[in-house]
Amino acid sequence: MDLQKLTIGKAINLGLRRAMEADPKVLIMGEDVGKLGGVFRITDGLQKDFGEQRVLDTPLAESGIIGTAVGLAVRGFRPVCEIQFEGFIFPGFDQISSQLAKLHYRTQGKIKMPVVIRVPFGGGIGAVEHHSESPESLFAHIAGLKVVSVSNAVDAYWGIQEAIRSDDPILFFEPKKLYHSGALKMEVDTETAPERVFSSAVVRSGSTATVVAYGPSVKVALDAAAAAADEGKSLEVIDLRTLSPLDLGPVFESVRKTGRLIAVSEAPSESSLTSEIAARVQQECFYSLESPVLRVTGFDTPYPPSKLEEHYLPDLDRVLHAVDRSLSW
């Protein structure tokens, strides 16, 4: 057993390295991913060790990155694209929705699309505009794509490898705020693969209410659960991990037990993933719910100047407030 203490960022870096070692068809592509190792250093060292034909500093255009990745996949490669910040994925939206998501369906499975698009997402880093958004719901709405997110180093290390091995196109959302957090460093057993990363997982069990979250919000939910425990409330926390298709079985099970659900996400709530969770839970757990599903999310506004982000982003207090509202409904 090879145990390594890793940040989330380093875990992805190491996972990418393992995937590249395992399969010569795996390519890394994106802006500044080569010499610089990416603006977050997630691809650090890979170009040096695998060369410029496997780690490509591409021209500056996201449609180009994704559109050529689609073609490379048709050729038999397994491209892993990095989008520098989630706010810059939009020029690539068309290639994602029109080609990447649909080629397998269009060709009745004759063309596989083993493409991973890595997207650092979310706020809390004190950045300027377009660097702190959470657009994952947009991709969850597009059929043919898989959308996942990780919240810890173990899932990051194994998840990126699972994603790269998958024959489906995957949007891989990475909680940029937590990349280099020393506090979140974890012992990762880099040899014993878990059965499957991209299913929902109960990460803390409890009985008073259920909190479902993903990506950077899992930490918020866990912090809230710890705080709630001090007040004698026992929160069950579920990390979704797969955002589309959703794996809501564990959520239904939990809600049938607790009767209450709070869904947490940094994204605006309107027509979002948390809407979907509420819609499905109210249907599947209609007679179990003791209060409506509540949502703690970013507001339905553009991402504000980041001096205001502490107000915009769900935090421990807002989650606890929602728990209280749920309990006193």
Added chain:
Amino acid sequence: MDLQKLTIGKAINLGLRRAMEADPKVLIMGEDVGKLGGVFRITDGLQKDFGEQRVLDTPLAESGIIGTAVGLAVRGFRPVCEIQFEGFIFPGFDQISSQLAKLHYRTQGKIKMPVVIRVPFGGGIGAVEHHSESPESLFAHIAGLKVVSVSNAVDAYWGIQEAIRSDDPILFFEPKKLYHSGALKMEVDTETAPERVFSSAVVRSGSTATVVAYGPSVKVALDAAAAAADEGKSLEVIDLRTLSPLDLGPVFESVRKTGRLIAVSEAPSESSLTSEIAARVQQECFYSLESPVLRVTGFDTPYPPSKLEEHYLPDLDRVLHAVDRSLSW
């Protein structure tokens, strides 16, 4: 009072004409909107009467259409862009989400974005790929945009004018299947403006259950209500008209009366507008709901070959089936 019997398509055409007469800053832009009058003929005759500087046959690129419309709006124009089919809006997604939606917010209101993007959407016309989709939820999730849809000639005629007069960027979704339906021709009083088109409206009252729909699905809902009446069930039908921000007051009110809600849309259900409706209604009407909010939608797949669309699209039977499920929950 000037009464004219109009199809939806002709009503939009006439509404565009009125708006252009009323304000010389109104421009029409898009592919084939000039001499051809658009592939659906919605801009028929406008270039002839207003000239090539007010009705622009643009180069073939949607980011270009929307990106230049943004600039024209900064200059003081009021561009009305036509996207030829909803499946071709994606190359323009970035300009919509990064500039059109955000410039007003970014500049604290100093720059207004009075741009209308007309999008023929939905299926049922026996078309090839990319010509039958319903991507409206994606735009509903983006803060800063307004998203609306019309289902009849009166709303079409007045709605397009209301949208063009608005200082906000508006995605105007038009039910292409119904454009030229003679059966839906309506007497439109072209002189007496209604107070406001873009609020939700009860279009048929009832007491057994509520059906909420928009765009082409309103007809399906109304047909279902007519059929249900024969079986002694009285369905209340609400036409959303505004999809973002939503105007759910009338829906809440109705659900408090009927206790049951069915949301209908051609779009896939996952992380969609109908998810949002379910999420909000379960919260606001928690104690009124006698059964969960049910959804009748397109499936979570790409739009299938259109020989299969009769199965894919919500129809009268599926709506009635959902009503039955709701009643027997």
Added chain:
Amino acid sequence: MPSEQWTHPEPGDGPAAVAAQPSPEQVIAGLRATSEGGAELTQLLTPEGQRVPSARFDRYVADVDTEALKNLYRDMVLVRRADREANAMQRQGQLGIWVPLLGQEAAQVGSGRALQPQDMAFPSYREHGVAYTRGVDMRDLIGIFRCTDHSGWDYQAHRFHPYTIVIGNQVLNAAGYAMGQKFEGKVGDDGGEATICYFGDGATSQGDVHEGFVWAAVYDAPLVFFCQNNQWAISEPTERQSRLPLYQRARGYGFPGIRVDGNDVLACLAVTRWALEECRHGNGPVLIEAYTYRMDAHTTTDDPSRYRLSDELEEWKLKDPIERVRAHLARGGGAGQDFFDDVQAEADRFAQQLRDHTFNMPEPPPERIFSNVYAEPSAALDAQREEFLSYLDGFATAGEH
């Protein structure tokens, strides 16, 4: 076909037909602009069927003897006949839509026949002629237009990518594929691989086409950009997209651009062979503008009389891609009436097969909606399928449907 099909609004819609009448000056300017290819047009066969020598390109068709030319003629006749048949079947309600290639046979057959088996082609949506040269059975293609399927051939076997409808997308996909050929070391000698990518004059405005140019140039991808300038993007003439002839676009990127007579099958063959050789040997990419004309409507839902004059069509008929080969063969004694009659008869059989197949195509089953959304199954989607199928079963059982 639903009655609301998008080009059939109810009649009496007013003045647009008038707007479609250009002024006499516009007529003349339009005719000149669209029918003359300019001095830089590469031509090996004149519209009259005269073989024009070309110091640069003759060697690329040195192997094209009379037999080979007859084959090219046959290809074009078959492809046109199938195109006309499909067009007719659309009128008869057997197809939802048809995208005619009429007039573009030489551009498609010439370029398609230039490909080696190991080469890859990325079409747009009008490349039925290229599909044919890649060995795609046209019966496997018709489902797209009958709306029973989104695509239908074996892409690997034929090295012919699915049709792409979203303008420009395939150019980037092709650039990626060609990069892959390069990365795999398949570029460099006579046996090397290359890729060709088809798009229209209108498409050149799309960002994706530009990005395809950038990527292919930066990665020295073995990619031939084959732009069929058929003068129109639906109702918009090429002047709405560019000030300059489109082949000149390549100048700004640092790779060659060339204009070929797109109605000259020999020139298209020669120029495309040259371009592919360049790519094969690592000197890609190359842009070819095939100067041609869309002789029919944009699609069967289009009505060109609203935006262009029949004079223009008449002008282009004189440059018909098939007629010039026939004239050349007939005049040079390479083929007699028997040959032409045989080809016509074969074409009729070819079309009849297409028709028989089309009329007898099965409807796709409802569960197809849910098939192949993902390569790895999704429990959520499986549940959706099961629910819907049992709902349908309910009707069947109840006999309601």
Added chain:
Amino acid sequence: MPSEQWTHPEPGDGPAAVAAQPSPEQVIAGLRATSEGGAELTQLLTPEGQRVPSARFDRYVADVDTEALKNLYRDMVLVRRADREANAMQRQGQLGIWVPLLGQEAAQVGSGRALQPQDMAFPSYREHGVAYTRGVDMRDLIGIFRCTDHSGWDYQAHRFHPYTIVIGNQVLNAAGYAMGQKFEGKVGDDGGEATICYFGDGATSQGDVHEGFVWAAVYDAPLVFFCQNNQWAISEPTERQSRLPLYQRARGYGFPGIRVDGNDVLACLAVTRWALEECRHGNGPVLIEAYTYRMDAHTTTDDPSRYRLSDELEEWKLKDPIERVRAHLARGGGAGQDFFDDVQAEADRFAQQLRDHTFNMPEPPPERIFSNVYAEPSAALDAQREEFLSYLDGFATAGEH
């Protein structure tokens, strides 16, 4: 500043620094490629401060006497001083990030001063020097980088659009604006209007920039595309974007492209004036490539030592845009030490004002989150705001925060 700021991973991250070491040949090739502008570079002032005559462009700066040149010098010194101050303030934690313009003062001041008041400018995110020439108070600009605001000046009054971060977007927005100038009949004579649009070398790969070229060409828009080729797009050299010098990109679209020494304020002024005149008179668009160098990091979160050599920087220091004007003024007797000292003192005061302002900027109130999402109010959003504000009030009342 959060500790997770994206360029500060925990130390000891391994071999990337090694990967950043190019070979000696790469060093030489790199130096040559980036520091020589080539034969077609328009230059009016050599790096040594020598005035080079230009038959074509001298007339565009005929009015630039010593006084005017001193003003340009002063502009550049002030702008650089403010840039350095802001950079320092970021290091001190007063700004979230800073985007330095160091080295690009001549390109920005020269082009910015070429504008007439009626002209419009669309910047990217590094154009603090252009902002200054448009009369934007740099204090109104600093909020973006302190993250208190997304933008801060009066765009109409200054005819200076908000900064645009998404690469390439503003090029299309500028094309639209310029079309508007044309549609309003503001083009055609000396008093006409024009628009200038700024973007980088990396941006040229984006589809939006291409589409901007297409639109401006097709609509004869009075638009000057001003590309500051500062040799780098973060860590990627211009070779990752193009085979050819970027000004040649214009060739494929049918409008002029020109390369100017971007470190020569006089040449930038002259060439931009020429280009604006062309546009003003209806001969637009025009592409200018200002050949310059980003002397500092991409932003304060960037570490250029990972991808480029300090030799390169040293090479470019010899071409400093301010030094050459100083040398010219000093040598020609146009200005003495007093003048330079005065300017420096003024610059220090200028920077001090910026600093004072920055340190005293108020925090934006939470309700700002909800302001100006729409021009016309939304009941749904109002409810969200009210709920949040009363939630916040709850804390205040409870004294919990």
